[in-house]
Amino acid sequence: MTVVSEPSTTRSSAALWVGAFVVAAILAGSLGVLVAPGKSESHIHVWSSRHVLRHSRVVVSLGPPGRPIHTIVVQGDGGPARIDWADGYVVPLHPHSGMYVGLYIDDRLAASSLFGGLSGRFEGGPDGVRWVGHLRPGRHVVQVRVDRSDRGFAVPRASVVHPVMDLLRVTEYE
């Protein structure tokens, strides 16, 4: 029993150490203790696409893949990045409705934002999506889609008298 158990104990100790190391590494990474190597200076790249709408854009979408409303193509060097989409006046058009806006990177859903409407009257407001993460070097297609909007949302509600903004921006920290 003893002879047999010795190698087992050694293997289990090794497994424990490996497991403990993996656990510690994961914990450290999740807590931000492991820091990327420092750079002497940083560069910021910004791609910005701006739409000013002078007429309401009413979108009805019952589920993914939704209707694209804003697209930008970036050619990055890779690194930490932030993507922001902002719309000036999202308006629910019917009671008890909700709208999911999806942010897609190279056709993959990265983030969703939800906007609700109880009465469908005087519940409009600005809306947006923010995603942070690492972008790989190379070309990326970033797209905003209305994935679900029940019986309809104005994205945005706009008029010639009151034009409304719709912005999509990619910021890459080299």
Next chain:
Amino acid sequence: MTMARRLAIVLIVAGGILAAVTTFRAIGHVRQNGVSANIFQQQRFRTPRRIRALVGERPLHAIRVRTAPGVVAVSWYDSDFEPTQSSKRYFVTLYVDGVAQAAVAKDGKAGKYEDGGVLVRWDVSVAAGVHRFVVAVEPKSALGPGLPYTDPGHVGLDSMSVEQIKG
């Protein structure tokens, strides 16, 4: 303790931590001239997260960062703030080194269908050194707000960033 049991414990712990890490990730960190210039933290949700009283005083986010003297831009974003009680007001407060710096409020009149994304931005002057940036929501209640609410097939996000914009 047998080897099998020890391995099982290690695997269970590692699995739990892996599950936690897939939800909470510190994903961006850029350093500039020896100090942290930009830090991003992001949590990802496939199901709603309710901020209940049972959670206690645990903040939504907490970041410790070494800064140069100057101005730091702090922002917090959640893909959906979902009021769950009628006639209720919630406050999201940014703390720097334990001192409340700025707050935003979200009202709920009906407590349903009042969802919307929230973005908080604030600039604060800091001295050189290590600072703790915290975002917390109040009040917590049994019917806590969704932060974020999300449905299957969608990706709810909650992120915080700290950026040195003037040093």
